[in-house]
Amino acid sequence: DAGPRRDKSIRDSEVALVPRTDTVRCIEARARSLQGWRDETWIERLRVQRYHVGGHYGHHFDWMEPRMGYARVSSIMAWVGDGDGSLVGGGTEFPLLQRPSSDDRWCKFVIGCGGSDDAEKDQRRQGGVVFKPIVGNAVFWENFNPQAGPGGVVRGYEESWHAGLPVERGVKVGLNVWSYGRVD
DSSP states (O other), rough: OOOSOOOOOOOTTTEEEEEOHHHHHHHHHHHHTTTOOOOTTOOOOOOEEEOOOOEEEEEEESSSOTTEEEEEEEEEEEEEHHHHHHOOOOEETTTTTOOHHHHHGGGGGSSSSSSHHHHHHHHHHHOOOOEEOOOOOOOEEOOOOOOGGGGGGOOOGGGGEEOOOOEEEEEEEEEEEEEEEEOO
C-alpha cells in the first residue's frame, strides 16, 4: 500500500469527513450563530474522530499562519459518543490555559479541581486545564488574538495549544467544528 501514513506517536485516531446533509448544515449554522454570524467566516467540513484505547492526539495548535488574511479563526470540540459509556481518560488538555476561577461548578467539566483520583492530583500539580470528554458537551475557543502585535501582525493564542489525552478505557468520539475566516 503506497497510501499516506500517520505517525501514531503524534495522532492515533480514525477520522471521517461528515457528508453535508440538512442536519449537518443546521449544525454549521448554529456554530456560526454562536460566533455572532461574523462576516467572511465559514465552517470547514465537519470531521468526526474516534479514539480507541491508547488513542490520542499530541499537543498542537488548530491555527496556522494566515494566508492572504484568512485562517482557522475558531474551534469547537464536541463529544458525541463514548461507546458503551465506559470511557476513562481521553480528556482535552490545554496546558497553558489557567482555570478561570476557583468556582466549584467547573469541577463537573474539568479534571484537577478536587477529588482523590491520581490523575486529578497530577493535573493540579502540572497546571493547565483538562476538559472531561462528557457526551453532549463541547469546548469553544478563539484561535487568534484580535489585537495585532508588533508591526500589525495577527498572532494565534499560545493558550490554544492543546492535546487529546490517551483513552484508557472505552471509546471516545468527537466532532471537530472549525471556522475559517478573515483575521486581519
